[in-house]
Amino acid sequence: MTGTIEQLTLDMYLTSLFDTDKPAALRIVQDALDNGMTPEKVVFDIIIPGMERMIGGMISDNLVTLSQHFLAAQIAEEVVDRLIPLFAAAPEVRGHVVIGTSHGDFHGLGKKIVIGCLRARMFEITDLGISVAPERFVDEAVAVDAEVIAISSMMVHTATGERGARRVRQILQERGLEGKLRIIVGGAPYRFHDNLFREVGADAWADTAAEAPAVVARLVQEVRS
Ligand code: B12
Known part of the structure; x- marks a missing residue:
């Protein structure tokens, strides 16, 4: 400024x-x-x-x-x-993120803010909405050639449950996609347990929407390198 x-x-x-x-x-x-x-x-x-x-x-x-x-x-x-x-020169798209809330979770406000921050930082976003089945996260990420799957969970049971990030990780393993896609999670439950993101099979988490772009940029870089 x-x-x-x-x-x-x-x-x-x-x-x-x-x-x-x-x-x-x-x-x-x-x-x-x-x-x-x-x-x-x-x-x-x-x-x-x-x-x-x-x-x-x-x-x-x-x-x-x-x-x-x-x-x-x-x-x-x-x-x-x-x-x-x-924009005078089309900005370079920094990566593609598929985002949604975890299955059974209807808390969409945090996700909306994350989308705003990521779009403002030139990431392309596919918004799958709320209560997204784990299979859909992977299918859509493959369809749009995304580098990152972002999963928002506001409740402990949707963060840790069998239809959340944990299952997305299993599907990536089953389909041999782990080298091509990274998982980032966020939402209140991850704030209270430092290691919870790892326990649910994610590669990273971010505490706030403002921190998300830097973490996503790192994950995109990992996939592309
Ligand atoms: C608003 C709200 C609702 C609204 C949601 C409206 C909507 N359209 O989203 C309504 C009324 C629908 C609702 C319903 C319910 N809710 Co509610 N809700 C809340 C409340 C008050 C605020 C959540 C919120 O929007 N926060 C503001 C946003 C901006 O913050 P945020 O989500 O944390 O997001 C930020 C970060 O976490 C991060 N982030 C978020 N997602 C992601 C994702 C990624 C990838 C990254 C990197 C970062 C990131 O970035 C965001 C911005 O910085 C919380 C209590 C609280 N104070 O948190 C309870 C709360 C989440 N709800 C709760 C419950 C229990 C329910 C219900 C089961 C209630 C009921 N008995 O019906 C239902 C569940 C419905 C369902 N199946 O999902 C509990 C969960 C308890 C638990 N520990 O599991 C809470 C904690 C309240 C409580 N203390 O009991 N709820």
Whole structure:
């Protein structure tokens, strides 16, 4: 962030997120574009710092509410989808991720925020939705030639159960796909047991959506090297 216009726009954008005022947030983005800010600058200097600021403020510390958190992710997803085609040079796609919540788990908000962060960092995403069967994770990942399967679980039994990441790992083994696909998991249960991600057969986990892109980038690199 260098110029004062960008700083001012970011401040106004953050205020609209704190007020959960979506029309205002979208208007600020549009005004920035109308005033000559490039789509690249809007994404990297306004949208991403805005989302990181909201996600960095932990809900548990009562600094940011769930609706503020969610709105930041929702706007990021909408704006990034709209602006990427307008980038001067098509950005290099950094990898392809197939994501969903584990079978039996209907908690979709965390996944939505992860998608916003990954899209904003130029990962291509196939969103399988909520309560995804383990076979479907693998079938879709193979169909779209993804490098990473991302599984969100908010409940202990869906994180550790037989139809979750554990089964996805077994299927990768059975089909000889372990060299081609990595598994990342996330969600509250993994916060309380350092090693749980390994126990369920994942290659990695990330505590927050803001941390996910760096971990996914490492996994993509592993698959490609
Ligand atoms: C909102 C909510 C719901 C909503 C979900 C709405 C929706 N569309 O998602 C509704 C009302 C539907 C719901 C239902 C239920 N819920 Co509920 N729910 C919650 C609540 C309050 C918040 C979850 C949430 O959205 N958090 C906010 C998001 C942003 O945070 P997050 O999910 O952790 O995601 C972040 C990170 O974890 C990470 N992340 C998340 N996923 C991934 C994935 C990857 C790959 C990566 C890298 C990172 C990552 O990034 C995100 C952003 O930083 C929690 C309690 C809590 N405080 O967590 C209970 C909670 C998860 N629910 C619980 C339960 C028991 C249920 C029900 C069974 C209740 C019932 N008796 O019907 C049902 C289950 C339905 C089902 N089968 O899934 C329990 C789970 C207990 C357990 N330990 O297993 C909790 C913990 C409440 C409690 N204390 O008892 N719930």
